[in-house]
Amino acid sequence: MGSSVGAANGIILRDTKLRIQRFHHQCVFTTSSRVLILKRALSSNSSSSLVVTAVSTPVKPSPPSQTKRSKVELIKEQSNFLRYPLNEELLTETPNINEAATQVIKFHGSYQQTNRDDRSTKAYSFMLRTKNPGGDVPNKLYLVMDDLADEFGIGTLRLTTRQTFQLHGVVKKDLKIVMSTIIKSMASTLGACGDLNRNVLAPAAPFIRKDYEFARETADNIAALLTPQSGFYYDLWVDGEQVMSAEPPEVVRARNDNSHGTNFSDSPEPIYGTQFLPRKFKIAVAVPGDNSVDILTNDIGVVVVSDADGEPQGFNIYVGGGMGRTHRIETTFPRLGEPLGYVPKEDILYVVKAIVVTQRENGRRDDRRYSRMKYLLDSWGIEKFRTVVEQYYGKKFKPFKELPEWEFKSYLGWHDQGNGLLFCGIHVDNGRVAGKMKTSLRDIIEKYNLNVRLTPNQNLILCDVRRAWRRPITTTLAQAGLLHPRYVDPLNLTAMACPALPLCPLAQTEAERGAPGLIKKVRAVFDKVGLKYNESLVIRVTGCPNGCARPYMAELGLVGDGPNSYQIWLGGTPNQTSLAKTFMSKVKVPDLEKVLEPLFYNWKHKRQQKESFGDFTNRIGFEKLQELVENWDGVIRSPTRYNLKLFADKETFEAMDELARLEDKNAHQLAMEVIRNYVAAQQNGKRK
The missing domain is CATH 3.30.413.10 (Sulfite Reductase Hemoprotein, domain 1)
Structure with missing residues (x-):
């Protein structure tokens, strides 16, 4: 929480004169307790540069319901900023990692899994998920992921509903080489899973247009703002080497700003602290009218608002969307985001940070079923939520701007980018890239040096295509079964x-x-x-x-x-x-x-x-x-002209339906087959 101090996170209290220090939920510690904290910190594997002091975020009394914390909260507290015990478990000979490390590795972008088709043994492996704000995949990264899938995965790539790759089937002994390869390709899996901001969505269509370009830039900046800073990811996977590109100065300023009590002072995690967020957090950026990102399903929905000349001026903000629920527990539910207000474009990072901090400080940490921000919105109501966010933002929200009707856009098929080049949206059934499709896509992307974008609908876009390449690319795609959308079943x-x-x-x-x-x-x-x-x-x-x-x-x-x-x-x-x-x-x-x-x-x-x-x-x-x-x-x-009335009575239908099930068909299908076969036999008899 806002001024929490973790007992096993390498945190040493400077002020030894204090007899009482707030530890999460108003716990009391004596001098001997602080000595215990000191001993644990000195016995940890953290370097002295990671030793931090208590934070300065304003202290707020915790409600009674917050006195209990979930097991995952305790694991985070004891992890030395998400290092322990994963750093030790990765060195063991076992094919799996323990429960605490399984929770920690999620923040690094991986889930431990077993093959449930194989009941004879627990075949452990790991799924890795990348972070690709706006679905942006440079040419080199696509080729690297394609190679990793063959060499260390199950030979397929999975495109997700959050514009990322999932790589399945990586065994424990190969985790470090796969992770380090992704990092050294200027990509990341950091924060693709776990209790922090997930991949930021943005329209995948690579239009050269002010609003679309500004949406992509905003998604990149929000992703950078909310990226963990304590170095745990690079410590584990590339031995502390920081393989990062320079951040825009506005991102650095927004992250470091603590004028409204948003930050943990002197902490390696100024926004997240030792406990990170109560649960996963999802953000999407959209352009008015283009709902390719399912904007209302996100914790924060950010919509670019432009003037009459198409120049972006600010953002409408939605809050409180989320999909997860639990069967037979009606107090869990999906929820749509609702309007929070409008902010000028220069304030967007400060507003996003204020919303995240509101959830950090007030989201439930006792029961993970109710830890998403949608439950905080449902409990408080939008007016109270807005008031608290405004305290961290330091300004009042302006009224929500009028928006056009939303429309889902798939961007399948060929389109003009707006700069003389084309892009081609390719439908991928359920996002699974495998077999000849995988081989052909790689050949095209490698031969023409194309960049790629992943869509929130599990599809893929080939970008920056010259017009002369359209015909040979179309032919290659068709040969791999990747057809123009007009030849794909509309239901798919x-x-x-x-x-x-x-x-x-x-x-x-x-x-x-x-x-x-x-x-x-x-x-x-x-x-x-x-x-x-x-x-x-x-x-x-x-x-x-x-x-x-x-x-x-x-x-x-x-x-x-x-x-x-x-x-x-x-x-x-x-x-x-x-x-x-x-x-x-x-x-x-x-x-x-x-x-x-x-x-x-x-x-x-x-x-x-x-x-x-x-x-x-x-x-x-x-x-x-x-x-x-x-x-x-x-x-x-x-x-209709295509459907005959085949059954005169219910008994005949039920008898035919029971017979059809044996062949995994319905009664109508089976009856039509019988009729077609009978007609064909009669015609053949006449010919003879």
Whole structure:
């Protein structure tokens, strides 16, 4: 917390005259206690340069609920700024690290995992996640990550919903060489996981336009401002060598400014202190009208506001978004960000810092389920939250500026950058780059020396393409199965899934591996009820309720709630501005069609003009939708030129449906196959 002092973090109190020192939540320490602190500090592996004094952030009485702290808070306190015990565990011969080190390594950008497909043994490995503000991936870094995936990973790269790479399957003995290679390629995994600011999102489209360029620059500066400063990352992975580029002076000024009590004085972590944040923290920067970053799902949403000439003037600020929740605990929930106010552009770093410090000082540290900033907003309300942030900011917020309607933009296909060059957005199913796709992408990126940007929708953009290169690049992509978006199933274009099984320890069922089959089921139901091929909806699949693929913003969200089972969430909208709600729980995969058929059938026949599926479900209401599902008899009553009325009675349908399940089909599909085979046989007989 604001003036906390960690007993095992190498902190020595200078003022030995004080008999009482606040230690987190008003704990009392005598001289003997301070001697104990001194002994622990001297016995640690930290150098004298890392010894710090008590902080100067204003002392605030801690509420009674804060007297208890979670186990992770204690691990952070005892870690010597996230070094211990990871530094010791990395030297052991075991393939895994202990529980405390598992928590610490998250801040370094890695999760320990096991292969849950292999039940015979615990096959430990590590997932590494990069930090790429705005999804920016220079040419050299892409090639390095491609090489590392083959040499030390499982041969694939994963593009995440936060514009980063995930590298799976790195074993413990290879961690240091992989980490050091990434660092020496002028990249980082620092803060990609853990209780601090995560990767900062920004529109991936490389438009040469003032607002887009300013959004990318702002994302870079915010990421730099909130990067840990104590050196623990470089100590462990490159033996203390600081491989960093120079920071803009405005970032340094904002970080060091303590005029409103935001900083820990004389601490190697002026913003984070010894305890860092209560939980992960997510920030996105957007351009008005372009909601490619799911702006309302972030702890802080920053929107560039420009004047009539297109010159950026300031920012609208949203706060309090977040996706994670826990099944069957209704006090946990997804939440949309809400308007906080407007600030001039020169103040953005100070405002972001003030919001982060408000969460640092007041977010819950006793129960991690409630530690995200969205719960602080829900508890306080926006007015109280704004008042506290203004104290750390030192100014009043101005009224929120009017914004145009948000629209989701995928930037797939070919586009003009605005400087005579082109960019090409490439759809990657669930973000998994593998096989011939991986080889072809590398060949293109290496041959043409292209830079890359990763999108928040798990796709990839090739940047700075000369017009003469468009045809050969298009041919190479097509040969690898990377088609122009008009040749991709529209249901796939906006779908997302998290990795889930087999490596994620939280997964309750499939997501990435299950998504293709689930989308095929949706397509089959579309065909059955007569929806046109070019119609679509936003589908997102996760293996657990944590919401990594943002399913709570989907028109159809499938959230794993058991083996081969999903919650169904409905009510998100195509532009990602409405929160979905739980429609049904514990729906087994073979039963999905029974739920989806009446929903899609009634959407087709009862929707208003151009009404999206999400808007339709919100207008009709869940009670009426539930009735439609319960009373559905499986009979399509309005045949189209592409769909025949195949079943005259319910008994025939049910018998055909039971038979179809043996072949992983639905009754309509099986009946159509029988009819086609019969017609083909009759035609062949006539020819003979």
